[in-house]
Amino acid sequence: MSGAVVAAASGVGFGLFQTLNIRAVRGMDPFASTFVQIAVAAAALLAASVVSGGLGDLAGAPATSLLSFAGAGVLHFIAGWTLLNVSQKRIGAARTSPLLTTVPLFGIALAAITVGQVPEGLEWPAIALMVIGGYIVVSRGAGGRPTRFADALPALGCALCWALSPALTVRGLDGLDDPLLGLTLGLLVSVAGYLLAFAVSRHRLGLRTAGRSALALKLVAGVLVGLSTWGRWAALDRTTVAVVLALNLLSIPVVLFASPLVAGRAAEHVTGRVWAGAALVVSGSLLLIIAA
Numbered sequence: 081m082s083g084a085v086v087a088a089a090s091g092v093g094f095g096l097f098q099t100l101n102i103r104a105v106r107g108m109d110p111f112a113s114t115f116v117q118i119a120v121a122a123a124a125l126l127a128a129s130v131v132s133g134g135l136g137d138l139a140g141a142p143a144t145s146l147l148s149f150a151g152a153g154v155l156h157f158i159a160g161w162t163l164l165n166v167s168q169k170r171i172g173a174a175r176t177s178p179l180l181t182t183v184p185l186f187g188i189a190l191a192a193i194t195v196g197q198v199p200e201g202l203e204w205p206a207i208a209l210m211v212i213g214g215y216i217v218v219s220r221g222a223g224g225r226p227t228r229f230a231d232a233l234p235a236l237g238c239a240l241c242w243a244l245s246p247a248l249t250v251r252g253l254d255g256l257d258d259p260l261l262g263l264t265l266g267l268l269v270s271v272a273g274y275l276l277a278f279a280v281s282r283h284r285l286g287l288r289t290a291g292r293s294a295l296a297l298k299l300v301a302g303v304l305v306g307l308s309t310w311g312r313w314a315a316l317d318r319t320t321v322a323v324v325l326a327l328n329l330l331s332i333p334v335v336l337f338a339s340p341l342v343a344g345r346a347a348e349h350v351t352g353r354v355w356a357g358a359a360l361v362v363s364g365s366l367l368l369i370i371a372a
Contacts, residue, residue, distance in 0.1 A: 083319025087327035090311030095177070095334025097305040101165070102173040102343045104297040110165040111283060113298065115274045117165070118157050120302025122267035125260065125310060134261045145255030146265065152248035153266020156309075158273050160241035167234035171218065173343070174350045177335040178217045178358040179235035184325065184368040185210050186243035206367035213360025216353060249313060259313035267306070326369050329362050 105113045129135055138146075167176040188203060218232040252262050277283070315324045336358060339348040 083315045084323055084327060086311050087315035087324045088330060090308045090315060091328040091330035092334055093304055093308030095331035097301050097308060098173045098177055098335050099338040099342050100297050100301040102168050102339055104294045104301055105165050105168050108294055110169050111162060113165045114162045116298050117161060117302045117305065118267060118270050118274060120299055121306030122271050124303045124306045125264040125267060129261055129264045132260060134258050137258055137261060142255040145252045148248045148252035149262040149265045150269040152245045152252060153269045154273060155241045155245040157267060157270035160238045163234040163238035167238060170231045172348050173335050173339045174348045174354055175217050176235045177332055178361045179214055179232060180239050181329060181361050181365045182210055182214060182236060182239045183243045184365055186240045190243060202367050202370060206364040209360045209364030213357045213364060216357030253317055259317050260310055263310050263313050326366060329365060332358050332362055
């Protein structure tokens with residue numbers, strides 16, 4: 081299967097995950113929700129790693145690869161997925177999803193700060209489109225009420241974490257060319273990190289109050305996002321980063337179309353304004369990908 085097909089399937093899968101997750105996260109604490117999500121995804125991919133017979137490769141993997149996968153897991157799952165769940169609880173899936181596509185925008189900002197690469201050419205109109213589109217998406221909440229900028233920060237923080245993690249992923253794949261094994265390792269490290277955080281803070285999961293339907297949806301969502309993330313990492317190993325980033329944008333129309341059907345139009349108020357803002361953000365993201 082080609083890298084482009086895998087990347088497209090990953091984008092659609094991630095959109096479906098966000099749509100299901102908005103129902104699950106309503107009745108759960110965001111931190112408990114993220115932990116369940118990570119634990120389920122880790123269990124599913126650990127089983128896949130056992131079946132594939134790749135676990136034996138860990139013994140001969142260089143320490144730099146293992147550390148890179150662990151670091152990517154902390155950034156992408158502990159930090160990124162936690163902020164994603166917080167954002168969905170605050171502003172819903174339809175407004176969170178377009179803001180997650182600002183990952184390339186953060187990549188440009190990081191390049192400017194760290195190595196002095198100033199935006200040029202197509203990057204400037206791309207940045208303008210994404211900023212304007214992001215403002216349109218969050219400037220009105222459900223029912224036309226304004227959304228505070230502070231409520232958009234978790235989604236933007238998630239995008240920042242996801243802009244940082246691919247560099248560690250690619251570095252890990254240089255020494256251990258097994259996306260499934262690397263992803264599983266990152267997830268297991270994240271599960272351990274969450275358990276340690278819960279133990280230190282004495283934070284309770286509160287799963288009894290979540291409700292059976294929320295937990296059932298969370299289990300399905302956890303498996304779905306685990307497989308979708310595996311697809312993204314596998315696609316990075318088969319095709320260019322630009323192709324993967326572009327096809328992962330398929331998650332946006334999936335979320336905007338499906339979230340009102342799953343969560344209800346009262347909770348996910350997807351207006352023409354949201355569609356227009358999302359279109360601008362996606363257009364800007366595609367321009368950045370072309371410019372790269």
